[in-house]
Amino acid sequence: MALIVEGKLVEDRWIALGDEAPLPGGDPIIVSLARWRTERDELVGRGGPLGIRLHSDESPAQIADDLKHFELVALEFPAFRDGRAYSYARLLRERYGFGGEVRAVGDVLLEQLLFMHRCGFNAFEISSEHPVDDWVTATSEIGVWYQPTGDGRETIMAMRRARG
Amino acid sequence: MPQAVIASRLRDGRAVFLDRNGRWVEFIQDSRIAQSEPEGEEIMESARRSEERQEIVDPYLIDVVVDGEAVRPVLNREIIRAAGPTIRTDLGRQAKR
Amino acid sequence: MYRYDEFDRRLVDERVEQFRRQVKRRLDGELSEDQFKPLRLLNGLYLQLHAYMLRIAIPYGCLSAIQLRKLAHIGRRYDKGYGHFTTRQNLQFHWIKLEETPDILAELAEVEMHGIQTSGNSFRNTTTDQYAGAAADELEDPRSYCEIIRQWSTLHPEFSFLPRKFKIAVTTTPHDRAAVKVHDIGLRMLRNEAGENGFEVMVGGGLGRTPFVGKVIRDFLPKQHLLSYLEAILRVYNQLGRRDNLFKARIKILVQQTGTEKFAKLVEEEWEQIKDGALQLPREEIERIASYFAPPSYEELDAQVPEFEAKIAENPDFQTWVKTNVFPHKQPGYAIANLSLKPVGGTPGDMSSEQMDAVADLADLYSFGEIRVSHRQNLVLPYVKRADLYSLWEQLSPLGLATPNIGLTSDIICCPGLDYCGLATARSIPIAEEISERFDDLDRLHEIGEVEIKISGCINACGHHHVGHIGILGLDKAGEEFYQLTLGGAADEDASLGKVVGPGFSGDEIVDAVETVLDTYVSIRDEGERFIETFRRVGMAPFKEGLYPK
Numbered sequence: 001m002a003l004i005v006e007g008k009l010v011e012d013r014w015i016a017l018g019d020e021a022p023l024p025g026g027d028p029i030i031v032s033l034a035r036w037r038t039e040r041d042e043l044v045g046r047g048g049p050l051g052i053r054l055h056s057d058e059s060p061a062q063i064a065d066d067l068k069h070f071e072l073v074a075l076e077f078p079a080f081r082d083g084r085a086y087s088y089a090r091l092l093r094e095r096y097g098f099g100g101e102v103r104a105v106g107d108v109l110l111e112q113l114l115f116m117h118r119c120g121f122n123a124f125e126i127s128s129e130h131p132v133d134d135w136v137t138a139t140s141e142i143g144v145w146y147q148p149t150g151d152g153r154e155t156i157m158a159m160r161r162a163r164g
Numbered sequence: 165m166p167q168a169v170i171a172s173r174l175r176d177g178r179a180v181f182l183d184r185n186g187r188w189v190e191f192i193q194d195s196r197i198a199q200s201e202p203e204g205e206e207i208m209e210s211a212r213r214s215e216e217r218q219e220i221v222d223p224y225l226i227d228v229v230v231d232g233e234a235v236r237p238v239l240n241r242e243i244i245r246a247a248g249p250t251i252r253t254d255l256g257r258q259a260k261r
Numbered sequence: 262m263y264r265y266d267e268f269d270r271r272l273v274d275e276r277v278e279q280f281r282r283q284v285k286r287r288l289d290g291e292l293s294e295d296q297f298k299p300l301r302l303l304n305g306l307y308l309q310l311h312a313y314m315l316r317i318a319i320p321y322g323c324l325s326a327i328q329l330r331k332l333a334h335i336g337r338r339y340d341k342g343y344g345h346f347t348t349r350q351n352l353q354f355h356w357i358k359l360e361e362t363p364d365i366l367a368e369l370a371e372v373e374m375h376g377i378q379t380s381g382n383s384f385r386n387t388t389t390d391q392y393a394g395a396a397a398d399e400l401e402d403p404r405s406y407c408e409i410i411r412q413w414s415t416l417h418p419e420f421s422f423l424p425r426k427f428k429i430a431v432t433t434t435p436h437d438r439a440a441v442k443v444h445d446i447g448l449r450m451l452r453n454e455a456g457e458n459g460f461e462v463m464v465g466g467g468l469g470r471t472p473f474v475g476k477v478i479r480d481f482l483p484k485q486h487l488l489s490y491l492e493a494i495l496r497v498y499n500q501l502g503r504r505d506n507l508f509k510a511r512i513k514i515l516v517q518q519t520g521t522e523k524f525a526k527l528v529e530e531e532w533e534q535i536k537d538g539a540l541q542l543p544r545e546e547i548e549r550i551a552s553y554f555a556p557p558s559y560e561e562l563d564a565q566v567p568e569f570e571a572k573i574a575e576n577p578d579f580q581t582w583v584k585t586n587v588f589p590h591k592q593p594g595y596a597i598a599n600l601s602l603k604p605v606g607g608t609p610g611d612m613s614s615e616q617m618d619a620v621a622d623l624a625d626l627y628s629f630g631e632i633r634v635s636h637r638q639n640l641v642l643p644y645v646k647r648a649d650l651y652s653l654w655e656q657l658s659p660l661g662l663a664t665p666n667i668g669l670t671s672d673i674i675c676c677p678g679l680d681y682c683g684l685a686t687a688r689s690i691p692i693a694e695e696i697s698e699r700f701d702d703l704d705r706l707h708e709i710g711e712v713e714i715k716i717s718g719c720i721n722a723c724g725h726h727h728v729g730h731i732g733i734l735g736l737d738k739a740g741e742e743f744y745q746l747t748l749g750g751a752a753d754e755d756a757s758l759g760k761v762v763g764p765g766f767s768g769d770e771i772v773d774a775v776e777t778v779l780d781t782y783v784s785i786r787d788e789g790e791r792f793i794e795t796f797r798r799v800g801m802a803p804f805k806e807g808l809y810p811k
Contacts, residue, residue, distance in 0.1 A: 087499045141275060245310045249690075251688075
């Protein structure tokens with residue numbers, strides 16, 4: 001599994017912590033929503049970087065008020081066909097103003113990386129032998145888009161207006 | 165009941181049948197007929213290997229009736245796959261033989 | 262018509278090259294079928310009983326002569342010389358080779374066409390009135406709004422993996438010819454008290470194994486909010502639509518299980534958050550798109566056309582054709598001409614490459630080079646001078662495209678069924694053919710009058726059987742085809758779902774059953790009463806008695 005963040009191949013510094021695993025010291029950890037709910041005080045008190053992993057049936061609306069505690073939100077694609085996380089990512093960025101890492105995990109389809117990025121994902125766990133090449137291909141194959149999203153890319157409508 | 169293996173050929177999607185030499189052929193008359201369940205499993209195994217080689221898509225066994233030279237599937241669906249659309253007999257395999 | 266600018270063109274061209282690479286990887290064995298299937302489906306490529314099938318989008322049913330000629334060419338060069346127009350105003354080719362698909366898509370891109378999102382769990386082709394821009398009764402030309410929706414819904418980053426496919430239909434006339442009430446979203450334009458046009462928004466209509474008529478969730482949506490409101494609906498659906506069961510994944514099930522009121526509330530809450538954002542449609546943008554659909558350069562003509570009236574008087578065959586196949590136009594001296602793709606004994610919606618070429622020429626001659634596709638699987642020349650109708654008819658007749666049966670018994674909607682489709686449980690085309698042969702007598706056809714027969718070859722209801730005045734559903738019973746008959750369905754502004762009349766019929770019996778139903782109707786109808794009106798007045802009982810005598 002390779003991790004692409006902001007278009008670059010990086011080592012994953014985050015530990016995906018099981019619900020039963022003991023809390024490590026100050027290491028960056030990703031916990032489940034369930035664990036966040038039951039151990040909220042300990043997790044906040046621990047002081048180290050904190051991330052949360054949401055299943056595809058767990059909307060970030062449930063943690064909208066807690067986002068200040070997280071540096072990372074991992075959104076799960078249990079199967080590439082399950083497209084809920086696209087909406088979740090947009091809500092995180094555009095509605096709740098989350099500025100940390102939004103990571104796509106699970107069945108992350110390479111062909112969909114551009115759409116994910118447009119929705120606000122900036123990190124991707126992908127299974128690929130050439131992750132950077134795949135990233136470049138996926139995000140450059142199609143270079144124009146109609147829809148305004150929070151990613152700031154210029155839409156076709158804006159380009160038309162600029163052209164006059 | 166005797167059986168044959170049907171599949172879709174990858175490059176053009178045409179319905180094809182597995183023959184005695186492990187090749188995919190267009191006419192059901194040329195297909196290898198399995199006379200028993202183990203033999204059916206054997207030809208399916210060969211079909212799956214072909215699928216893994218990305219030569220064909222979605223192979224499965226179909227029941228057939230053998231009458232001398234003629235081989236005819238039992239189900240309407242497979243009869244139509246083997247022959248062509250019933251409303252355009254000028255098209256499909258039926259037009260060629 | 263809408264014409265691509267450099268941005269639209271770039272998107273489609275890039276998409277073709279992307280798919281070319283994907284097809285190469287598939288043929289080279291780098292991609293398995295499991296990996297490739299979602300990619301091909303997003304480009305309209307299916308694998309059916311005999312070959313690959315390519316579905317080509319015809320945006321809201323609008324075709325130019327140039328595009329139709331290209332389709333003719335593709336039929337000839339890459340298929341078996343014909344294509345099939347579908348109930349979603351699209352065209353599909355049934356004998357496509359995977360290895361040739363990238364070239365086909367590249368050829369289509371040359372004429373601003375593609376197969377993007379004609380399959381898969383995303384937005385499908387937005388559909389509308391086949392008479393758009395020409396109908397005397399429209400509030401506005403719906404095509405501008407369809408085009409606005411087309412752009413917004415093409416490769417939408419958030420909604421490319423919805424729980425299930427998603428269909429939007431638009432109408433701007435009081436009489437709905439676009440079946441908007443049986444779409445995931447139906448938009449019906451109306452005028453409010455202040456004299457402004459906006460949309461009534463319906464959701465959750467649809468056919469398939471659980472049919473529903475759409476529910477109104479907003480009485481009046483101002484036009485500038487069209488896209489933000491759609492985005493709000495889709496965002497609610499994308500998050501809450503069921504993903505555990507394929508058969509319960511359409512938005513209709515979500516609306517039904519949530520309750521219309523609560524669903525509307527969820528949409529309104531979401532919409533409140535985004536309505537004043539980037540999706541707001543400036544008036545200039547609506548006008549810019551509308552300018553593509555400006556009326557053609559009509560001649561100033563008298564409404565009365567003596568030479569046309571004279572031809573009608575002297576030629577009864579022409580008169581019959583005009584009566585059924587010609588529709589009034591908003592522009593004096595012009596008419597809308599329907600070209601029937603339902604010849605006696607033919608496959609509904611099929612058209613040969615030769616016919617396509619000929620119609621393209623006729624469109625250039627008589628209709629400003631424009632053709633429309635109707636959801637009832639016929640073609641339309643939308644801008645014909647009344648004075649030209651006779652010559653047009655004379656040329657259509659030898660092409661087999663002048664059958665005077667629009668809206669009549671043999672104008673049957675019919676899916677491809679088991680003759681082509683991998684999902685079908687029974688054949689549907691032979692039934693349609695047999696009905697058209699049984700009712701080939703024009704006097705009888707006209708005596709029966711307006712009736713809509715719709716045939717599906719499986720429960721997925723591509724042939725709209727639920728909303729046929731007479732609906733036929735083909736099923737498989739222990740290896741034999743058998744057919745269920747429903748009565749009383751309608752897809753217009755008075756949409757209703759047909760009810761099963763009783764035990765089903767064998768393939769040998771079903772056409773007799775249809776005939777019995779029509780004979781019963783003729784014997785009990787009031788003066789001037791259409792089939793559906795009689796059915797609504799008398800109910801199922803008299804038809805049942807006719808079909809199942811004790």
